Amino acid sequence: MSKNRLETFSDAVIAIILTIMVLELHVPHGYEIADLQPLVPIFLSYIFSFIGIGIYWNNHHHLLHVTKKINAAVMWANLHLLFWLSLLPFVTAWLGENFTKPLPVALYGIVVLSAGIAHNILWRTIVACQGKDSLLANAIGSDLKGTLSIVFYVLGISLAFVNLWFAYILYLTVAIMWLIPDRRIEYGLRNNSA
Numbered sequence: 001m002s003k004n005r006l007e008t009f010s011d012a013v014i015a016i017i018l019t020i021m022v023l024e025l026h027v028p029h030g031y032e033i034a035d036l037q038p039l040v041p042i043f044l045s046y047i048f049s050f051i052g053i054g055i056y057w058n059n060h061h062h063l064l065h066v067t068k069k070i071n072a073a074v075m076w077a078n079l080h081l082l083f084w085l086s087l088l089p090f091v092t093a094w095l096g097e098n099f100t101k102p103l104p105v106a107l108y109g110i111v112v113l114s115a116g117i118a119h120n121i122l123w124r125t126i127v128a129c130q131g132k133d134s135l136l137a138n139a140i141g142s143d144l145k146g147t148l149s150i151v152f153y154v155l156g157i158s159l160a161f162v163n164l165w166f167a168y169i170l171y172l173t174v175a176i177m178w179l180i181p182d183r184r185i186e187y188g189l190r191n192n193s194a
Contacts, residue, residue, distance in 0.1 A: 088111060
């Protein structure tokens with residue numbers, strides 16, 4: 001099967017997710033600087049989620065770039081990832097309005113953890129489709145970064161009920177780890193074309 005339709009569909013869903021998130025930003029009712037103050041946590045949660053979705057979109061692009069063929073399992077694994085990403089507008093809005101409460105912080109962590117697990121399942125499904133000697137299998141290797149991400153998310157979810165700032169720091173650490181596209185794939189592409 002061709003991967004083109006999968007890429008196009010994924011890009012469309014991600015664009016819709018970003019659109020839904022921005023529609024949650026409401027104009028303040030006043031015109032003073034003080035009227036913007038209650039929107040700061042909402043705007044910060046939007047920025048964080050926008051960057052997070054951008055990270056997934058960028059790494060998804062790199063992942064599919066080295067993918068030569070797909071099958072039904074890859075399509076379902078991709079839908080699984082998109083499902084968890086589609087929940088980000090909801091948890092982002094809830095977090096923005098309740099950023100000092102443990103449950104919204106933990107639920108945000110659960111959604112991003114689930115998206116991280118889904119991304120891991122997607123690349124493993126692609127490797128299973130293409131073979132253990134594929135460019136992707138060789139580029140990803142043991143996936144220490146993916147494993148650390150899952151550990152940090154689980155710790156963040158747990159710590160949300162102890163100290164919110166620890167949870168925020170762990171979520172931010174994972175985002176920073178993934179901010180630069182996966183160099184393992186780019187390195188594998190360069191070595192494969194040489």
